[in-house]
Each structure stands twice: as structure tokens, then as C-alpha cells.
Amino acid sequence: MPALTDTFTLSNGVTIPQIGFGTWQIPDGSKTYDSVRTAIDAGYRHIDTARAYGNEASVGRAVRDSGVAREEIFITTKCPAEIKDAAGARHAFERSTAALDLGPVDLYLIHAPWPWNSIGSDHRAGNIEVWKVFEELYGAGSASAIGVSNFNVADLDSLAAPTSILPQVNQIRWFVGHTQPETTAYCHDRGILVEGYSPLATGRLLKSREIAAIAVKYGKSVAQVSIRYLLQKDILPLPKSTTPSRIRENADVDFELAPQDVAAFDALDAGGI
Secondary structure, eight states, X not given: OHHXXXXXXXXXXXXXXXXXXXXXXXXXXXXXXXXXXHHHHHTOOEEEOOGGGTOXXXXXXXXXXXXXXXXXXXXXXXXXXXXXXXXXXXXXXXXHHHHHOSSSBSEEEEOOSSOGGGTTOOOHHHHHHHHHHHXXXXXXXXXXXXXXXXXXXXXXXXXXXXXXXXXXXXXXXXXXXXXXXXXXXXXXXXXXXXXXXXXXXXXXXXXXXXXXXXXXXHTOOHHHHHHHHHHHTTEEEEOOOSOHHHHHHHHOOOSXXXXXXXXXXXXXXXXXX
């Protein structure tokens, strides 16, 4: 399926498969291992994990056992949100790479601009300290690309001035009805790829009558048109499932939404879902 083989190109020239397989909320062990193996068997070549998910070891084992060459699979992991110092960032990266056991990572992200138990608090100085470690890792070839997650415009601006490398990726919550237009425009203007996690709003979109009505026109599922919408907005979707049929369905998005249907989805940002 071309949707699984097509790529985006990051600002540093690194190519990244345009659909990723998300592993948030999939428990370590057989659940993660089986779903990642299913995704790779279905043709996914981009797997997204994080230290905070607790499943890096199972992701790494699934990739190693898949029979697909390591260089053909793009691996993302993340530095925990609560780590805001250089020593902590270095230690977290060592733990992640040891757990994955896949050599250098393809993309390393700051998981959030603030700890999850203190959302919105000011950690600009800590983020700069962590980002400078990321720049070292990037310079050493330990990570092919570096970026952030859950950063808004102010967070990105505060990181830009005192550092030398602009994030190549910003992974944010992005789905029909919740498109973070200000942050998205900022990133697109600066060549920062936006990745959309929870592209189905953790399943909430599956109940949308408006999306269902459009999906029927294409003979596709609500999930498929919702994921396709991200691609047509130049957003990289990270769908997640542990159900083999849905893992395959979520990548079967080789069709084009008509401009009027894209506009109808755009309009749902006004609170229509």
C-alpha cells in the first residue's frame, strides 16, 4: 500500500514513513509484541514508542524478530516529560536505547514541555538544557532526527532562540475537530513536521455521524477517512490498535478526499463533534 511506503522528508533530509504505528497505552509484553509484529507484517515501517509507555523492550524485540532489516524501520522514542535536566536526559536516552536494543534511534522527542502532573507549568530553562543534550545526541549520530511533543507556539519559540537546531518534528494531539491550527501553522511555516497522535480521538470519532456520512461516499470506514484527512493536511498520523483487522484497515488509506469533504472536516473544528 503506497500510504505505508510514501514518506515525508524532514528539514534535515531524513525521510520518515508517512504513517506510524502508535503504541501508547499498549501494555508491555505480548500485547505490544503481537501488535507491533502485526503492524510490521501489514507493511508499517514506522513504530512510535516512549520511555513512559513502558513497552520499549517489547517494541525492540518485535522489530528484531520481524525479519525486516533494521534500516527499513523508523523508530521513535521519547524522553520522559518529567526530566528537565541534562544528566537525566542522558540517562533516559541510555535506558531507552538499551531497552529497544536496536542501535541508534531514528527520532528522539521531548515528550512534553512540562511534567504530566504539572501541565502548563514553566520549564523553559529545563527544556533548553534537555534540548542541548538532544543536539549532542544528534551530532553524535545516536539519533537521526530530534524533536518535541505537545509543544505549543510559546514552547517552541522559547526553545528556538538559545539553541542551534530547530526541532524537526512536533508530535501533538491532532484529529478531525481538534487541529491546533496556530501550532500547526507555526510548524509548517518553519519546516517542522507535525505528527498527529490520537488521530481517532482515542475512538471518540468512531461515533461521529458527520464523519460516517462522508465515509459512506468513499466506501471506507470512519477511521480510514479520519486518518486520510491528516495526510491531506500534511500531518503524519499515528493510529494505534491491538486488533489485527483494524491495524491493517488504518493503513488502507490510498484514496483522496474531495476538497468539499476536507472543508466539511475543517468546519468541525468549530465544535461540531
